[in-house]
Amino acid sequence: MRIDERASPNHNDRRGRPLDLLVLHYTGMTSATAALERLCDPAAEVSAHYLVEEDGRVWRLVPDERRAWHAGRSHWAGESDVNARSIGVEIVNPGHEFGYRDFPPEQIEAVIELCLDLIRRHRIPARRVLGHSDVAPLRKQDPGERFPWPALAAAGIGLWPPPLPLLVPDEAQARADLAAFGYGYLEEDFAAVVAAVQRHFRRGRVDGRLDGETAAIARWLAGQTGSDRGR
Ligand SMILES: [Zn+2]
Structure with missing residues (x-):
């Protein structure tokens, strides 16, 4: 696929950590231009490896092998340096703050093509394809409930639960299930983590x-340990 280059100075060494997470974001800014400028501004100290515009244009800002600064304070499956282990993809959308809207089909096609290439090249397991809100549920909502995770899963990117029989909600069991899948912050704010699970894996409410x-989805996610191999 065609990828345009625009170098961001905001990156450093992965310090030998394995690259085995893919974290998707929305930009949450009023325009793609504003987002690109911020992600390349040394004073902002933020970046991502890629940015996908609404018309499907893809930019590379940081080489895959470098540690881009996209996840901030976050946690997944025992790892609190999510940036060291992940590729970050910013997807242009104004976000909840500036008029959250559907992601256009051209943009999602480009996201799918880019992510397929990334998970193949880096052997990223399906259960480690996440949203920013999954790794930072107390702070972040992106890419949000309008992001078409089912379409990505149908293309072979990440997980999507099949129809599941409802469970009687059991908070202790759900905590154990979500921790087993990788979620952190369960002690700090359980409701915020449940909202992150819903935002990614249920979307309707x-x-x-x-x-x-939600309890059934948590149970199902905890059982997805077998899909630990990249495609
Ligand atoms: Zn984000």
Whole structure:
């Protein structure tokens, strides 16, 4: 695929950590131009490896082998340096703050093509394809409940649960299930983590309440340890 280059200075060494996470974001800014400028501004100290515009144009800002600064304070499966282990992809959308809207089909096609290439080249397991809100559920909502995770999963990127029988909600069980899948911050704010699970894996209702469907999804996610191999 065609990728345009625009070098961001905001990166450093991965210090030997394995690259085995893919973290998707929305930019949450009013325009792609503003987002590109911020991600390349040394004073901002933020970046991502790639940015995908709404028309499908793809930019590379940081080489894959370098540690880009996209996840901030975050946690996944025992790792608190998510940046060291991940590729970060910024997807242009104004986000919840500036008029959250659907992601255009051209943009999602480009995201799928880019992510397929990344998970193949870096052997990123399906269960380690995440949203920023999954790794930072107390601070972040992106890429949000409008992001078409089912379309990505259908293309072979990440997980999507099949229809599941409802469970009687059991908070202790759900905590154990979500921790087993990789979620952190369960002690700090359980409802915020439940909302992150819903934002990614249910989308229809994001209310932070552990209902029978969310409990079933948590149970299913905890069982996805076998898909630990990249494609
Ligand atoms: Zn983000």
